[in-house]
Amino acid sequence: MRDVYVLGIGQTVFGKHDTLYVADLAATAALAAVKDAGINPKDIQVAYCGTNMNLGTIAQQSLQRLGVTRIRMYNVENACSSGSSAVDLLHREVALGAVEVGIAIGCESLSTHNRKVGKGLLAVDDHQGRLALTMPHFFASEMAQQLMEKRGATMQDICYATIKNHKVAKYNPYAQYKKEITFEEIMASPMISEPITMLQCCPQSDGGASLILCSEEYYKKHNKKSHRPAVKMAASIINNSGPEDANSDPLALPVLVDAARMACEIAGVDPLKDINVVELHDAFSAEELAAYEMIGICKKGEGVKFARSGDAEFGGRCPVNLSGGLLSLGHPLGASGLRVCNNVIQQLWGEAGDVQVKDAKVGMAEMLGGVLTGQENPICAGIQIMTR
Amino acid sequence: MSNKTIFYPRALDEKDGKLVQMANKCKDCGKTAYPVTELCQFCSSENVEKVPLSTTGTLFAYSITRVPVGKYKPPIIGGYVDLPEGTRVFGQIRAKAEEVKTGMKLKTETGVIWTEKDGTDVYGYYYVPA
Numbered sequence: 011m012r013d014v015y016v017l018g019i020g021q022t023v024f025g026k027h028d029t030l031y032v033a034d035l036a037a038t039a040a041l042a043a044v045k046d047a048g049i050n051p052k053d054i055q056v057a058y059c060g061t062n063m064n065l066g067t068i069a070q071q072s073l074q075r076l077g078v079t080r081i082r083m084y085n086v087e088n089a090c091s092s093g094s095s096a097v098d099l100l101h102r103e104v105a106l107g108a109v110e111v112g113i114a115i116g117c118e119s120l121s122t123h124n125r126k127v128g129k130g131l132l133a134v135d136d137h138q139g140r141l142a143l144t145m146p147h148f149f150a151s152e153m154a155q156q157l158m159e160k161r162g163a164t165m166q167d168i169c170y171a172t173i174k175n176h177k178v179a180k181y182n183p184y185a186q187y188k189k190e191i192t193f194e195e196i197m198a199s200p201m202i203s204e205p206i207t208m209l210q211c212c213p214q215s216d217g218g219a220s221l222i223l224c225s226e227e228y229y230k231k232h233n234k235k236s237h238r239p240a241v242k243m244a245a246s247i248i249n250n251s252g253p254e255d256a257n258s259d260p261l262a263l264p265v266l267v268d269a270a271r272m273a274c275e276i277a278g279v280d281p282l283k284d285i286n287v288v289e290l291h292d293a294f295s296a297e298e299l300a301a302y303e304m305i306g307i308c309k310k311g312e313g314v315k316f317a318r319s320g321d322a323e324f325g326g327r328c329p330v331n332l333s334g335g336l337l338s339l340g341h342p343l344g345a346s347g348l349r350v351c352n353n354v355i356q357q358l359w360g361e362a363g364d365v366q367v368k369d370a371k372v373g374m375a376e377m378l379g380g381v382l383t384g385q386e387n388p389i390c391a392g393i394q395i396m397t398r
Numbered sequence: 399m400s401n402k403t404i405f406y407p408r409a410l411d412e413k414d415g416k417l418v419q420m421a422n423k424c425k426d427c428g429k430t431a432y433p434v435t436e437l438c439q440f441c442s443s444e445n446v447e448k449v450p451l452s453t454t455g456t457l458f459a460y461s462i463t464r465v466p467v468g469k470y471k472p473p474i475i476g477g478y479v480d481l482p483e484g485t486r487v488f489g490q491i492r493a494k495a496e497e498v499k500t501g502m503k504l505k506t507e508t509g510v511i512w513t514e515k516d517g518t519d520v521y522g523y524y525y526v527p528a
Contacts (some may be wrong), residue, residue, distance in 0.1 A: 151461040
């Protein structure tokens, strides 16, 4: 397997873009990545596009607008890990020598989706969905309640990620919400599924994000930004659950624990010591709290202790979601898998501005897709590790 | 005479006039999964037999949804029930909110869970305190 280099990144502002279609968002993001990379778009040899709700030949529709046609293109869906899957597929192609340079795009227009099916909680029409299982209900029962019962988490702990992530969102020009939020405001917002209130959930959002990966040879020949240190995508993992996950401890989900462990092994990093910055899937504030120990940045059982220590904040041992996270940046489903990679890459390039982690060398991007209820809704985890 | 239908295919079988949750019990690896699937979900064996799922279990985790979802009006109490086979099943709990606690014993019942606009009764399963 060859080394895989990051050449360019880009994204749209995330928010309510209800006059735009998903291909508009994808084309904007793809163009931004191409311009950041400074390459001729005609060099691109393969394209992968991840989107969850908007089916169609989105890669083709968006890239034709940049004059990129007649190459292999694929559209991929893996719930919230759709974007991560697009990255994973591209990474493998470059690593195995199938292409020298390619593009991954992630995009979502929930505005378009809501026009078709009506606004509301994102519902799944399956066995459990017909019994009223929704994402908030799943996270409220299997994560928030479990954290309170098994980790001694208080409501302050459960809401921690919303407060922390909103605090830094003002530094992110792409964020949907830039206002700080207090614990009182979170608890006063409408109750969705106890104990999860509206402000503990990420907002519905539209947006696109993209990145360009290439071989070492292509990087050396085409990278014009010599001030940028070379950043590699050292590992990419897509892992899926099995029937055991539905019957096991949701605070130690095998699918995520294994994904993070495998990625760290491949990248040769110890998550307790070597990871300087993380961007993860904080669709619910409780989810971020549960994720710390599952991705390995703190010891098993110590997620609440880690949160209370301040180590997940700017200035801490391993800051998480300095972009503002899904909670304030917004969560256009397919785009998020790309966006988390891009924010980690910015940190390693030293381009994260006010939230720059000093001397960041290793970063992890994590996504979690699906609703764990058994066979109808397995979980797909995506992990990328970037190194400088 | 109103029509009857089951809320989701494979969730319930009709046996001797009763609605029963049928599961796959694998003769090779010994594990049970619900609902029935083509092969064993754990070991891919064809050597599976359909068995009724246990009708009593323990509540592992739950929440109360306070917004409408589909046909349901709040409060919607739903949780994950651990059965003796080692299988965890999601379902609604018909009980007063104050009565519901993790670790409580529940039993499975079947009945109408909603009625369509044309009067069709939709049957499903749910849990009640045991």
